[in-house]
Amino acid sequence: MDGACKTYEGGDRPALLPTSFTVERGEFVSLVGPSGCGKSTLLGMIAGLLRPDAGFVEALGRPVEGPGEGRAMVFQDAALFPWLTVLGNVEYGLRAHGVARAERRERALEAVRLVHLDHVVDRHPHELSGGMRQRASIARALVMRPEILLMDEPFSALDAQTRTILSDELQRIWLETRPTVVFVTHNLIEAAFLSDTVHLLSSGPGRIVRTYDIDIPRPRDEADPALLDLRHDMLERLRAEVDDAAERRAQVAEVVAL
Amino acid sequence: MDGACKTYEGGDRPALLPTSFTVERGEFVSLVGPSGCGKSTLLGMIAGLLRPDAGFVEALGRPVEGPGEGRAMVFQDAALFPWLTVLGNVEYGLRAHGVARAERRERALEAVRLVHLDHVVDRHPHELSGGMRQRASIARALVMRPEILLMDEPFSALDAQTRTILSDELQRIWLETRPTVVFVTHNLIEAAFLSDTVHLLSSGPGRIVRTYDIDIPRPRDEADPALLDLRHDMLERLRAEVDDAAERRAQVAEVVAL
Amino acid sequence: MSTAAGGAGAAGGRAVRASRGARAAAIGFLRRSWFVLLILLVWWLVTAAGWVDPYKLPSPGDVLGTLGTLLTERALLVDLGATLLRLVEGWAIGVVAGVLLGILTGGSRVLEDGIRPVIAGLQAVPTIAFLPLAILWFGFNGTAVLAITAFGTFKPMALATYGAMHQISPTLLMAGRALGARGLFLQRTLVFPAIVPSLVTGLKMGWSFAWRALMAAEIVVTGAAGLGGVLELGREIGAIDVVMAVILVILVVGIATEQLVFARLERWVNRRWGLVGAR
Amino acid sequence: MSTAAGGAGAAGGRAVRASRGARAAAIGFLRRSWFVLLILLVWWLVTAAGWVDPYKLPSPGDVLGTLGTLLTERALLVDLGATLLRLVEGWAIGVVAGVLLGILTGGSRVLEDGIRPVIAGLQAVPTIAFLPLAILWFGFNGTAVLAITAFGTFKPMALATYGAMHQISPTLLMAGRALGARGLFLQRTLVFPAIVPSLVTGLKMGWSFAWRALMAAEIVVTGAAGLGGVLELGREIGAIDVVMAVILVILVVGIATEQLVFARLERWVNRRWGLVGAR
């Protein structure tokens, strides 16, 4: 609880300019920006999976030197291990940390229950729907009891309805467990709906061009007009940001489709 | 010019109920319908690539017994031969028909000029953009001087702008050469913009549920309000048609995105 | 596409279906075996008509007769057993060694870049060329043959492992690392299972190379029991029927292994790894 | 990702870049050859220190010396030439026969379903097992060896062709048929070019099997000139240095073929077929 719990100063990667921002403990932050602007790169650095060329990342008061240590990540395509069952997937991180069998099982079942997957613990990933897979992936991250949860477009491979349902569930889970969340998405409504803060990144060499603080009380409703206004605002801003004509078209199409 | 130049009576394929329709010589007909309703199957039967289980297909006064014979086809993903240049691809059908080298070259160059690809005749397909590839594919069909041109979602793999440009070009080419065209698409605007007649197919077991005759004079403009009205009409009709809830959602999303 | 059968009346439908099933099975059998039957027929005709010297091509009956004699009098099953034992042993050693080397060194670019070209180079040399070395190092006995078989398996397995490791989804690796897996735990619980589907294909390849190395070696080192020795015996005494009988045995073993072991293993792995649709 | 170098001043930039280039090349070389160098060093140390019987492992120098002697006195190049000629001939025959069979019969389900299992079965039998038959049918001379080499190549090539044909995009086939291509024209101008990229991989596989079949055959049929004969001779007179010299020659030839022929061919085909990104 010592104020700034995470700071980032980016490297000189071609597509990511030096970038700094801070996330308060327990805060839900979204990163939004055009494709290829470096959102995944940024998240990877926070996770400790990528090393910044310059600058540094600090999490929970310590500099990030590798993965793990209270941070967990959820990927766009779930990235479940196909040879393990749902339970096996959820237990994996605990096994990696040498948690004893009994405790492992118990914690995994608890996490699975949290995402409403207790009826399919023995299924393999290919026997699940896309939404179930993504929920398993979230359970796999939550079971680590992370203080920081990193999510890289976790819902973008899903259809609109499943997406809405999972957004709702994520809000519920977040309200229950209150981890710090850094959430990457293309979906402005999603970002506005879930977050305390939304950072807008620029295209090309990524950097933060605008920050929105969202004070709407939770639990929120996706149809809330305040959210729609906010989305409109962000959309305008994004349009202005995407300078290249071709990119703007693609971007607009993408956003309209949401 | 003997009135009904093509008649189709469909087989009992699980996903295609017996279907009949007639296309006048020189007419531009579009087939629109939900995914999996049998549009490609139908087109394949007209092309002579698939055999109906029952019923028969007649083209140019003769029953269809195999591919060729005045019919040419354009596929969704262009389906160019990657080992041939643009010119080689366009010449291929002529080679298959034993057309002499000199005539082949001349006709191919003419077709390539018609689709504005004369500057890239020596490139291979992977050196072309998606739109150029699709134009090469159209040239490959046109060079056969087909009386009937079959197009299976020829523009669906392209981005919105390229799509619009190619639609315009297709209209121009059609006005110049006036083949009979059977055009399959998901894009209602596209269908309305290009066609004399649009047949709406039902989902599940495919059959024609509605036929629209479009009398707007050519050349047309995609922004024509009459077209937009028509699209709205078709969209409503399609919505009603797609009964399964999940399918309706996907369908609507698809249509909205166009 | 069974809708075509839907037209049949309900009464008697079962009988119709059963006879149809039998007919379909018969057609399926013919479809897969007409060529074998054709070969057998031509073989039989040619030998029965006396068009070829039986010294050069014995009749199918002669070969079967010889096979019977070999099975009863020479205890061919002992030779077969010895060969299969050597094959499985050598292959297993080669597989384990190749996969271990691949996994342990495939994670590091420096190790892989140094070792992989050497193995690729060695794979370009027919394993049998190393037999003289093996005989000098391990003696003129089964150990040399085993070593050659293992070595013949080792090279393609190591190369298959390297290849498979390059195809692991980077996201999967990231997911594992993000969950705290590292070092040997990562290799054992993520890298290895991730490459299993590719390895199954590699196993068959390795088996094929193992057979080749083993047969070539057994033909030279003929001391102990083994099919290679019988093959060489047939050649030495000019008994082509013996040679063909042995080929027949290897053929049957090969097809049985493929059907009963590898095809099943592949199907099981593909199901478990959720690759059914992908193939 | 050369932006890192962008910080260097314009003056002297070229020199810096050149020396960097040289250093990068040196590092690249070391990266790929440290393991070879390590092996050579250990080999040299072990033999120089006298830890192993030179009868079992001659020193690198001895092997090179023997190689020199073989090259000058036994005209090893004649053997190498004879072997390579047989290899290329047998391989080419096998490739043409395998691909032709695959293309001509792969288009028909009946033909493929009958023939493919037979070839797959034969591929399970080491080609060398057919050598006694080949000797009886073709005589004890180069023809038998050639036949075995060709047969050894034929089987995997035919199987690779079948496999490749199943991977042809159905749309491409439909496109060709819609344009009026059929029969032999279709096979020649569509099916064949469409499978070329897969065949290039198959060619390497076939080459590998051709080498194996040829060496195993040459070791048995030692009459004419050939590396297999030299290898067998080395074994017979217990001259391990001769064996290792021959292995060295095969290794160099194998690596050279891979680098100069197959890798280039593959690169060319992948570029021409637009598969650069896909690999």
Next chain:
Amino acid sequence: GGEAPDAVRVGLMPTITHGPALIALEDEFTPGLAGLPVDEQVFASGPEEVSALLSGSLDAAYIGPGPYVLAEGRAPGRLRLLAGVVNGGQAFVARPGTGIVDARDLAGRRVAVPAHGNTQDLTLRLLLDRAGLRASDQGGDVEVVPVKNAALVEAFRQGVVDAALAPAPFGELLTARGLAAPVPAMDRTIAEWEIPATVLVATEEFARANPAATLALVRASARAVARADAAPRAVARAFNDLLDESTGTRLDGGVLLKALDGTHASTAVARGAMARMVRAAEGAGYAGGPVAPAALVPRAG
């Protein structure tokens, strides 16, 4: 073929028991046979020569009686026995310390022969038979192990086998290196049987079509046999020359001469000896069919 051949293709093996063949190649065949030049081909083993003869790539060959007898059983009447060349030429040796002095001591032992069905293999079976023993592939307890001549030294050094019936000069070579000792009792028995080491055969087809050349071949071979019998040193030299040419090594002249002691160049073929070979082949299950007694008698014209 019906047309006249342009050369007589004669096969032989690079062993010392083919001594007369080596001499014949050096001198006797040089002027040709009935106007035909001689094209010599060197083979590694008897079965290979048989394959070459039967597949038509060879007209005549110096060959061991074992492979000849087997060929007669499998392809009757295709070959013709022309004349004897060398008798004897094999030595029984045992590893020191095994205590093998007689055939009876071979019970439970491993004995090397060069190849299945070759002259030594058949002779060994005769020896075992006389001692009331059987080879393991005939249900007995003596293991007959095929070991190629070149691998023999290594096999003895590693103790893979206890004894060997080896063609000259490999038995003597083992003895000279101290890896084995002769077993005189066995050698005496073998000598009594007068088993040939090498005979001269031709394809029936060639002999019929070219009687003059066949006769010339037999005569030239007989002259070479006489010379070899008179001058073993010439044989040793011719052998070493051939060895040197193909492998770059020469064997110790003393060993070669000692080996030649046990050989006896002669055009005669002891009828009983050939019959014994047939019996051994049948006993071992090698014979593809019965061998006509007439095939065991040399027939030049």
